[in-house]
Amino acid sequence: MTVSSAPGKVYLFGEHAVVYGEPAVPCAVERRAAVTVEARDDDRIRVEASDLSLDGFTVEYGGTADRRPDVDVPASLLDAATGYIDAAVEQARDAADAPDAGFDVTIESDIPLGAGLGSSAAVVVAGIDAATRELGVELEKTELADRAYRAEYEVQDGEASRADTFCSTMGGAVRIEGDDCRRIDTPNLPFVVGFDGGAGDTGELVAGVRALREEYGFAADTVENIGDIVRRGETLLSAADPGADPTEDLLTELGRLMNFDHGLLEALGVSSRTLDNMVWAAREAGAHGAKLTGAGGGGCIVALDDTRETETALRYTAECENAFRAELDREGVRVEEA
Numbered sequence: 001m002t003v004s005s006a007p008g009k010v011y012l013f014g015e016h017a018v019v020y021g022e023p024a025v026p027c028a029v030e031r032r033a034a035v036t037v038e039a040r041d042d043d044r045i046r047v048e049a050s051d052l053s054l055d056g057f058t059v060e061y062g063g064t065a066d067r068r069p070d071v072d073v074p075a076s077l078l079d080a081a082t083g084y085i086d087a088a089v090e091q092a093r094d095a096a097d098a099p100d101a102g103f104d105v106t107i108e109s110d111i112p113l114g115a116g117l118g119s120s121a122a123v124v125v126a127g128i129d130a131a132t133r134e135l136g137v138e139l140e141k142t143e144l145a146d147r148a149y150r151a152e153y154e155v156q157d158g159e160a161s162r163a164d165t166f167c168s169t170m171g172g173a174v175r176i177e178g179d180d181c182r183r184i185d186t187p188n189l190p191f192v193v194g195f196d197g198g199a200g201d202t203g204e205l206v207a208g209v210r211a212l213r214e215e216y217g218f219a220a221d222t223v224e225n226i227g228d229i230v231r232r233g234e235t236l237l238s239a240a241d242p243g244a245d246p247t248e249d250l251l252t253e254l255g256r257l258m259n260f261d262h263g264l265l266e267a268l269g270v271s272s273r274t275l276d277n278m279v280w281a282a283r284e285a286g287a288h289g290a291k292l293t294g295a296g297g298g299g300c301i302v303a304l305d306d307t308r309e310t311e312t313a314l315r316y317t318a319e320c321e322n323a324f325r326a327e328l329d330r331e332g333v334r335v336e337e338a
């Protein structure tokens with residue numbers, strides 16, 4: 001049996017624009033998905049997804065044709081439970097040259113689903129890592145990140161950047177621009193996350209931005225302007241003391257850039273009333289800046305605040321179901337049990 005875990009992430013800035021080749025800076029945070037994998041004697045796959053719905057369920061199958069969930073669940077939920085794991089298993093089989101390997105897979109996660117914190121990437125990264133190790137193969141982190149990207153790309157019908165999977169694999173703050181992915185040094189950024197209890201449909205939201213961008217030149221400019229914000233933010237980060245506490249000036253400037261980024265994302269149609277309300281609650285509580293994170297539509301916002309004020313204010317905000325501090329995770333994927 002092998003257990004691997006991988007972190008979720010928040011975007012300091014750059015989501016959506018990253019899909020069109022602009023740079024983005026996601027940061028891994030200490031919320032993890034753990035995937036337990038046990039090799040089987042046959043070629044079947046059994047998935048236990050306890051966090052996927054309130055009740056959780058188990059599904060066993062040998063091919064896509066004969067899925068048998070243990071409870072009566074809608075097909076969409078079944079696909080959601082198995083889509084990313086199927087893709088991860090395929091990558092692991094390919095990497096280990098074991099096309100008929102079967103597995104019992106259990107997923108436990110404290111990353112809310114479809115909320116912009118990269119739960120899908122964390123599940124795929126931890127899944128490929130655990131399954132390859134179970135087959136006696138240890139992948140380099142760059143190969144793991146690349147395979148995880150290919151898995152997400154396939155499940156999301158080509159609407160995926162390398163940002164989430166690279167960030168979840170490597171940990172820390174990363175910079176993504178097209179195929180160029182690298183870790184960057186940053187101070188300890190004081191992230192606070194607000195979660196509205198909802199979710200957004202990543203594919204649909206990405207498609208919406210794509211359509212706007214094709215329809216209006218100024219929407220294409222908006223996407224480029226997000227890239228400009230990221231470039232400005234990177235310059236600030238590279239001048240700062242890595243691993244240290246950030247200066248007030250740095251937090252002020254990064255916060256302004258986050259606010260600007262949120263405004264542009266809102267213009268591109270990917271915010272929502274609850275996300276906007278949480279963003280404003282954070283700003284009014286004294287956060288240096290606040291923005292939605294990830295695809296949007298519903299889910300999470302991220303704010304920068306080194307005091308307790310934002311977290312407290314979000315807890316008392318009607319639209320906010322849960323608020324928490326999100327420490328930067330510097331480790332990325334890790335083996336929990338071999």
Ligand SMILES: Nc1ncnc2c1ncn2[C@@H]1O[C@H](COP(=O)(O)OP(=O)(O)O)[C@@H](O)[C@H]1O
Binds near residue numbers: 295
């Ligand atoms: N704990 C989990 N168990 C099983 N599948 C999960 C789990 N967490 C995430 N997933 C998969 O990831 C999908 C959500 O990914 P996505 O829509 O990209 O949102 P995000 O990555 O922002 O959380 C879920 O529908 C499901 O397929």
Ligand SMILES: C[C@@](O)(CCOP(=O)(O)O)CC(=O)O
Binds near residue numbers: 017206294296
């Ligand atoms: C909108 C996008 O830039 C980020 C989506 O992030 P998430 O899956 O909502 O965590 C899409 C992508 O980069 O693949």
Ligand SMILES: [Mg+2]
Binds near residue numbers: 164
């Ligand atoms: Mg995702």
